[in-house]
Amino acid sequence: MQRAIILILDSLGIGAAADAPQFGDAGSNTLGHIAMEAAAGRADKGRSGPLHLPNLSKMGLGHACQLSSGYFPAGMEQAAPLAAYGYARELSSGKDTPSGHWEIAGVPVLFDWGYFRDKDNSFPQALLDDIVAQAGLPGYLGNCHASGTEILDRLGEEHMRSGKPIFYTSADSVFQIACHEESFGLERLYELCRITRATLEPYNIGRVIARPFLGEGRGQFVRTGNRKDLALPPPAATVLQKLADAGGQVVSIGKIADIYAHVGITEQHKATGFDQIWDATLAAMRDTQQRAIIMANFVDFDSSYGHRRDVAGYAAALEQFDRRLPEVMAALQPDDILILSADHGCDPTWPGSDHTREHIPVLCYGHGVKSGSIGERGSFADIGQSVAAHLGLPAMDYGRSFLN
Ligand SMILES: O=P(O)(O)O[C@H]1O[C@H](CO)[C@@H](O)[C@H]1O
Ligand SMILES: [Mn+2]
Numbered sequence: 403m404q405r406a407i408i409l410i411l412d413s414l415g416i417g418a419a420a421d422a423p424q425f426g427d428a429g430s431n432t433l434g435h436i437a438m439e440a441a442a443g444r445a446d447k448g449r450s451g452p453l454h455l456p457n458l459s460k461m462g463l464g465h466a467c468q469l470s471s472g473y474f475p476a477g478m479e480q481a482a483p484l485a486a487y488g489y490a491r492e493l494s495s496g497k498d499t500p501s502g503h504w505e506i507a508g509v510p511v512l513f514d515w516g517y518f519r520d521k522d523n524s525f526p527q528a529l530l531d532d533i534v535a536q537a538g539l540p541g542y543l544g545n546c547h548a549s550g551t552e553i554l555d556r557l558g559e560e561h562m563r564s565g566k567p568i569f570y571t572s573a574d575s576v577f578q579i580a581c582h583e584e585s586f587g588l589e590r591l592y593e594l595c596r597i598t599r600a601t602l603e604p605y606n607i608g609r610v611i612a613r614p615f616l617g618e619g620r621g622q623f624v625r626t627g628n629r630k631d632l633a634l635p636p637p638a639a640t641v642l643q644k645l646a647d648a649g650g651q652v653v654s655i656g657k658i659a660d661i662y663a664h665v666g667i668t669e670q671h672k673a674t675g676f677d678q679i680w681d682a683t684l685a686a687m688r689d690t691q692q693r694a695i696i697m698a699n700f701v702d703f704d705s706s707y708g709h710r711r712d713v714a715g716y717a718a719a720l721e722q723f724d725r726r727l728p729e730v731m732a733a734l735q736p737d738d739i740l741i742l743s744a745d746h747g748c749d750p751t752w753p754g755s756d757h758t759r760e761h762i763p764v765l766c767y768g769h770g771v772k773s774g775s776i777g778e779r780g781s782f783a784d785i786g787q788s789v790a791a792h793l794g795l796p797a798m799d800y801g802r803s804f805l806n
């Protein structure tokens with residue numbers, strides 16, 4: 403009974419990709435720069451000192467970063483890796499979450515997404531008018547590029563007074579809508595997102611994201627765990643879909659189901675925050691006793707720390723992740739493989755608040771997996787191809803397996 407357990411550390415890039423200059427990201431390195439800041443004593447809030455990741459180090463994370471960027475992350479342990487380790491380049495045109503995840507599952511995004519590139523007045527007037535009319539809104543706020551937390555401080559109170567939703571976007575192919583869960587209503591926000599998703603049909607936008615929040619006023623607003631991503635479906639069958647079609651089990655933990663537009667998912671476990679995601683992953687490993695993919699996304703690395711440019715927060719979150727990793731390793735059965743990876747970078751030392759175009763780590767551990775370097779992988783799809791091979795599925799169209 404083969405199983406693949408895939409843990410995505412959302413945004414943990416390990417060095418700028420060759421095409422990073424086209425994205426304004428030459429020199430970015432999410433892990434490398436966090437380690438550098440920590441080793442220099444500049445990430446001491448809520449934690450202190452060099453980045454302490456003994457378990458991820460044993461998986462080869464530091465070595466993978468060195469292969470990718472040419473330098474070993476400062477201050478990290480130099481343990482001999484027990485896993486197969488390397489890094490992968492992205493074929494997909496974008497540095498966004500769905501592109502990264504779909505490519506990991508064997509389906510790179512080779513077309514260009516639509517983007518709202520203007521920093522202000524970002525959305526076309528006809529589109530805005532259409533959404534306002536269909537949803538019966540008193541208007542809208544925002545209509546710009548923004549960091550999702552800063553815009554709440556700027557417009558949250560006006561939103562509560564006026565009942566106008568906050569529309570914003572980023573360098574990603576997204577239309578994001580922030581509304582207060584109580585004054586506007588959560589279900590009303592979801593309905594507005596469904597209307598927006600349908601209205602965006604001609605624009606080829608990857609995701610509409612509901613960004614509900616709570617709080618009384620400026621400085622007190624907090625986003626809740628009720629975020630919902632309405633993604634387009636992947637353009638071809640992913641390895642998840644292939645396994646589901648073959649009668650296997652595909653278990654989504656956290657955001658995974660939304661990212662794949664619920665296509666190829668046979669079971670979904672909602673989980674918010676690191677501990678819930680770990681608990682749900684371990685429960686799924688206990689309960690799933692057939693050919694399966696169990697896939698979890700640890701979104702907080704990205705949404706709570708990467709986009710917020712919070713180096714110490716990101717470092718603390720990595721250390722927290724590292725502390726629970728042995729639980730999953732201990733729960734592995736002889737035919738299981740464990741894959742640790744990421745979907746893009748989000749270097750918290752980088753200007754702005756967007757993702758960074760980086761290589762991702764590819765770490766694969768299991769009783770039957772040979773440890774050592776698997777070098778540079780030409781596509782994130784090497785993960786999907788390897789998972790297909792491990793599960794005895796027909797070969798995917800993209801990617802080269804790193805399992806022999
Ligand atoms: O700043 P927040 O709202 O976290 O938004 C970020 O999250 C979105 C989805 O990953 C990105 O497009 C970026 O805008
Ligand atoms: Mn992501």
Ligand SMILES: [Mn+2]
Nearest residue numbers: 704705709757
């Ligand atoms: Mn993000």
